[in-house]
Amino acid sequence: MVGDLSMGQPFDQSRRTARLVQMLANACNGAGEHTEIGRQVALLRWSGCTANAEGFTRLLGDDVEGRNAMLSQTLNAAGLRAMRRSTPLAQIHCEVSGDIASTLGLRSEVEHGLRNVFEQYDGAGRPSGLRHPQVPEVVYQVLLAGDLEILSRMHGLEAALQWISSHRDQRYPAALATELLQHAEDWLDQLRQPQAVASRGAAAPVSLTLVGDVIDLKLPWLAGYSRRSSELAREAARLSGLPALAVDHLGQAALIHGIGRAAVPNRIWNTPGALLEGDLEQVRLVPYWTSRACGQIPALAVSGQVAAHAYERLDGSGYFRSLNADALQTEHRLLAAALAWQALVSDRPWRPAFSHDAAACLLLEEAGQGRFDPRSCQAVIAAACGETSMTVCKPCGGLLSERETEILRRISTGGSNKEVARQLGISPSTVRTHVESVFRKLQCTTRAAATLKALTLGLI
Structure with a gap:
């Protein structure tokens, strides 16, 4: 296929x-x-x-x-x-x-x-x-x-x-x-008459690493991408506490998620920057073709469906179904984060690979914008760094300033603007300005929502 x-x-x-x-x-x-x-x-x-x-x-x-x-x-x-x-x-x-x-x-x-x-x-x-x-x-x-x-x-x-x-x-x-x-x-x-899939008896199974390798050969700069993504996704899934069968399905999904990439011309994949709308539409069909192909292979029924969610995003901006957070399971979120990480730390024709610190910064900032699941990003970063347990990572570059972080920490425990101003020796209007900046950066409009997002991102 x-x-x-x-x-x-x-x-x-x-x-x-x-x-x-x-x-x-x-x-x-x-x-x-x-x-x-x-x-x-x-x-x-x-x-x-x-x-x-x-x-x-x-x-x-x-x-x-x-x-x-x-x-x-x-x-x-x-x-x-x-x-x-x-x-x-x-x-x-x-x-x-x-x-x-x-x-x-x-x-x-x-x-x-x-x-x-x-x-x-x-x-x-x-x-x-x-x-x-x-x-x-x-x-x-x-x-x-x-x-x-x-x-x-x-x-x-x-x-x-x-x-x-x-x-x-x-x-x-x-x-x-x-x-x-x-x-x-x-x-x-x-x-024109459908043919039933014949059983091949004791035929040896095909290694999905071979399938992933064949997929990756399409682009010289993609060699080994599916293998590395699979290893990363498996380890992140283990750190997240998923059962063994789910870990296996996730690893398989990472190996085959690029089946549909074969249908898209290399000139599109090699284009730096924003794509034309017509080219972008072809890219949006990649997980569709993956889903259709895997749907015809009984042994890939579960992992194929996970793979078809590789490019969905929590805010509904992904493809091909444009699903939002409510429709995305833990496996889908981990796969999306693992693939994004692996892309960031790999060389591309138009840019060098990001360092682990820079990649962690970018991935967590994307999570802060509501596109990736923060916990899944934490698991992927921990797995990529060889850690044996989940640790909280703060976004690089200081998504919030030191003063904004301190004010958020205080209002998250119930302090009013006046109380925080008195504690820090600044005016209530200055506190209000910092709070508005926090809300803008975290894309929140209430203290409760800002507190939740800051906790999930490890900011406080």
Whole structure:
């Protein structure tokens, strides 16, 4: 699904292609293990595309829409000329895909297919320019099935069949293409029927750290972000006293929260400063895509929903649901704080990483503005500093001045302006001015609310 989104495709494109590959493989060679090999190559053929997203951004300007145009055969003349320089990007993609297959312990035929997934019958493919019969049969099957699925969806069945027919003995063997052309309409009709998720029995589970790593490859400056966020969120959850199962779900959520990031072009992620409204709208959809993807994987039902709340804020300014504090659970608040912290202490193309002290200052000030949960921020800061218990941290830079803090401490215990003025040897009007400043900084209008916020932020 990450691969589909990165290529500008619906996130069921690879699954639809995999079903077509199985039909084609079965029609040509009957039932057998080769159909499962074809299915796995089809499902993983885009698994390396986050690794070369930055390269496609430089090549085509937009890594997501550019690759969509490449797959749908709608690249303009400039794009076609640029693609002549894409061999190094294909090499990156194939190497990463092959390594993923190896890491997952899949069969050597699957790995071999993925390492050559862009090769073609006539030698015009990439990265090695292999010719038939050096190209694995499964590569032809996946290429054919993918062309049929994408072109029929984008241009209609008749146009797709004509295009495939015109590329026989160029992209794929004529005999194999002819077999597909004979059954294409019927097979596409079968795709309209939902397919139950089949149990894979004793298949080994996939490590979510691998998924997080693949997600992070999309942006060179994001490497390791999901892993570090997961470790931080887990530790903050333990310090907060969450049960073990909730800690696990939170750690998983941090690893997969960026699934939807694949759908957003790198040019947007690399933009410093405020985004255009249209670009911001794409960013707001990141947790939506994460939610939709995880919702189709039963094992990620709980952690996926936590991940979908990664960018919500207590004051309702977050996305994609714009929820407020009443709708956000402890796990949601911890995840949001952990991700914000990890972003602050990481280098970005437009700024260096903040120090821990500066990051704590910024995070607590955001909490003071009502966007993050103060207790969750305290837990994250404590976890990041290697502490074994929660400690109260005061915002850097003095959110309140020393005099304002002293006056707030006194009025919080019930002292009137006149009483505080007498105790401190200043005029009641000066006390009133300081109180008004405190209310403004804490965004409060009553003493009770100011006292509560100051206590949660560790100001008094």
